[in-house]
Amino acid sequence: MTSSAIIPSPIKPIATLPIDDDLAQALLSSLTEYSAQLHGRRVWLACSGGRDSLALAALCVQLYHHGRLPFLPQLLHVDHGLQADSGVWAQHVARWATAQNLPCQILRAQVKGQDEQAARHARYEVMRAVLNTDDVLLLAHHADDQAETILMRLIQGAGVNGLSGIQPWRTQTQGGRRNALWRPWLTAKRSTISRYAQRLQLPYIDDPTNEAGDNVRSGLRRDVMPVLATYNPNVIDNIARSAQLLSDAQSILNDQAVADLQRVAVNGLQLASAQRVLDTAALNTLPPYRQRQLLHHWLTQDEPLPPTKQLVDAVFGLSRRQDSNHQTALFWQAGLQSYVIRRYRQRLYRISSDWLDWLTLPLGKVEHVISDLTAEVASTPAIRPQPILMILRSDTHFVWQAKIWPHALAALLGGDRSGSATFSKDMLSEGMLRGKLANHQGAMRLSFAPLARQQRVRTVSMPRPQAGKKLYQTLGIPVWLRESLVIVSVDFSHSKDGQDDLIENAAAVPILLLSPFDCWILHTDIMRVESNHPAALNEIAEGIISQIMIQKARQTTKPATPKLRQNPFR
Ligand SMILES: Nc1ncnc2c1ncn2[C@@H]1O[C@H](COP(=O)(O)OP(=O)(O)OP(=O)(O)O)[C@@H](O)[C@H]1O
Known part of the structure; x- marks a missing residue:
């Protein structure tokens, strides 16, 4: 009521008058x-x-x-x-x-x-x-x-x-x-x-x-x-x-869209309202009307008002494309945030502008010195080893953290894993990983640095090293994630007492490649990783986690991507 007329009649008590x-x-x-x-x-x-x-x-x-x-x-x-x-x-x-x-x-x-x-x-x-x-x-x-x-x-x-x-x-x-x-x-x-x-x-x-x-x-x-x-x-x-x-019909549509979304969403890539990802191959198996309804529902998540039909139609068109041109970016200024909708291979991404901005922030080099990995891994079961936590990039919205458990690192380097409760006997006796650095007793330095565009990298599942676009394509890294790749290297020339150990091949050796959602183990000359032990390899993978946390009002909420459970041996 914003304007008024008519002077009201006198006020009378109404409690006892007839009810309608x-x-x-x-x-x-x-x-x-x-x-x-x-x-x-x-x-x-x-x-x-x-x-x-x-x-x-x-x-x-x-x-x-x-x-x-x-x-x-x-x-x-x-x-x-x-x-x-x-x-x-x-x-x-x-x-x-x-x-x-x-x-x-x-x-x-x-x-x-x-x-x-x-x-x-x-x-x-x-x-x-x-x-x-x-x-x-x-x-x-x-x-x-x-x-x-x-x-x-x-x-x-x-x-x-x-x-x-x-x-x-x-x-x-x-x-x-x-x-x-x-x-x-x-x-x-x-x-x-x-x-x-x-x-x-x-x-x-x-x-x-x-x-x-x-x-x-x-x-x-x-x-x-x-x-x-x-x-x-x-x-x-x-x-x-x-x-x-x-209204009843809408409730049924909602239930259907929620059920469809569960089948079509790509779990490891969701990041609250910042990034939502669909599998277009799974999406395309649904009848077109359910696809459109699902896309409408998918886009509207985290927002008070739905997108226009025009946008849903455009996203629908994008989701059906199979070509290798991934340049199309659909912009949506929604009520709370703005988003870009993009396709990369068989994935459809709804990415918030905050998240996109964050992905372009420069990455610095960070280091961590481990005084004695063998001792850390072998510590008595009563003392639980602590993970190595490294912040790779952060702003007021997001924090990227790498979390590496000592036992996983030791296993990767082929070191002495005795005392590590999480390693199976099987794995120890068969010696899944063997390398020149096994049982190294001194200090080591882990360094985290951005992947240089021309840096050649070979994951354990690649036959030869690759760099630049070829590498991104092999690993399936979308364009907007390419400035957010980190190489983790290990360097044994750094000893506890400050004296450099005289180790043959003492230069930093790249052992891992990290993205905000993924982790690949690299093939190196000093480390021989045999991939015939999938259960054990998964155990290592679980000990190396790359995760994004969402910050709100300077408070860190729960990690948005819980544990990375993808196989890093790709
Ligand atoms: N100034 C106000 N203060 C409190 N509540 C309001 C006010 N204006 C509207 N509302 C509430 O919002 C409802 C819908 O608002 P709307 O503008 O349609 O109503 P209205 O034409 O002013 O109606 P009404 O005759 O119900 O007061 C109203 O029924 C009333 O419950």
Whole structure:
């Protein structure tokens, strides 16, 4: 309610006046439907002082008085400050509430702009600030509001979700606080509410913009609805019923999309809202309508509003491509973040701009000295060895951490693994890994440095070393990840007492290649890795983890990618 007219009639107590059966029925059956969600919750009622919300407040008072409603809501009235007399109306609502023994708070909103949308936004903001976690806010939207909403969306070309209209129960979370909006009157007609308000002589405030026809909604109300009613007098009820049916249909579509997404999402590559990845080969096995529905659902994750149909169609087109041109990037400015949607081979990526920016940050060189790896691995089982933790790149959004367990490193280097509880006897006796550096007793230095573009690298599964584009293609590294590759080298020339050990071939030897989501073991002359022990190799792989953590407000949340379980021997 942003403007006002008509001086209200005097305030009378209404508790004992006759109750409207239809309106009571609508409220009480919604109460039954959401009784589980309402249990133990505090209920507020958003009251503009207009006919609908004042009537809802009046009905609550009456039903409570008759013992048919288990709670009395507290009123919240928002003064938008847009009208000269808005303060007067706020006082009027407060006086009416006092006369009915209803608690009432008047809130002042700061509206940025002049339109209805700005007023609504500001109104919800201030009301949300008053609500505690899990509180419920009652709103007086009714069947006519629902019908107008659906017509508006229909002429805008909405899909099933949009055409399912205003929802009777909706939970929302903001700033870590969750609350629910409850609209029990979506099946009640405006005319019924009007009659009830008149019978009770409710002193409501009339909003002239409701009838003015100066926006789409009021134009539909004034010009279109009466015409539709000449074709079918039940038009309001019927449209509201269609909305309920479509709402059920939307729930089924959602369940289907969630189930499809589980089959199609690529698990090891998900990074909360920063990166979401689909397997297009799996996607393409679904019928096209389910693919489109799934893409719509996939894109909308983490966002309050869905993408346009045009974007979904473009993403659908991209997902069907098989060619080797991976340049296409579809941009989406969504409500909370912007994203780029890209394809690389049989993967479709939705990448946030923050994440893309992070991927271009320069990587420095970091080092870690291990004084005695053999001793660390052989430490008594009571003392659990600590992993080597290295931060490879970080900003306020993301931290890239490499985590290497000593036993995995020892196994890689073919060192003495006795005492390491995680290594099987089998592996020790058969000697899976043997190298010149086995059983080295002195200090060693691990260094982490960006992979240079022309640096030749050979993973244990590659027949020969490769560099640059060839290497990226062999390893399947998408273009935007290519500045985020790190070589881990080991160097034994660094000894505990600062004296260089005289070791043949003492230069740093690359042993691992890391990306934010992957890890490859490198083939070197000094290390002979035999890959005929898959279980044991996996055990090593689990001891070498490259992970991204998401930082929020300088707090590190749980790692977004738990453990890397891909086979690094590719
Ligand atoms: N100024 C306000 N303060 C508190 N709640 C409001 C205010 N304006 C609207 N609401 C709540 O939002 C609902 C929908 O708002 P809308 O703008 O459609 O209503 P309205 O035409 O002002 O209606 P009403 O006659 O219900 O007061 C209202 O039914 C009411 O519950």
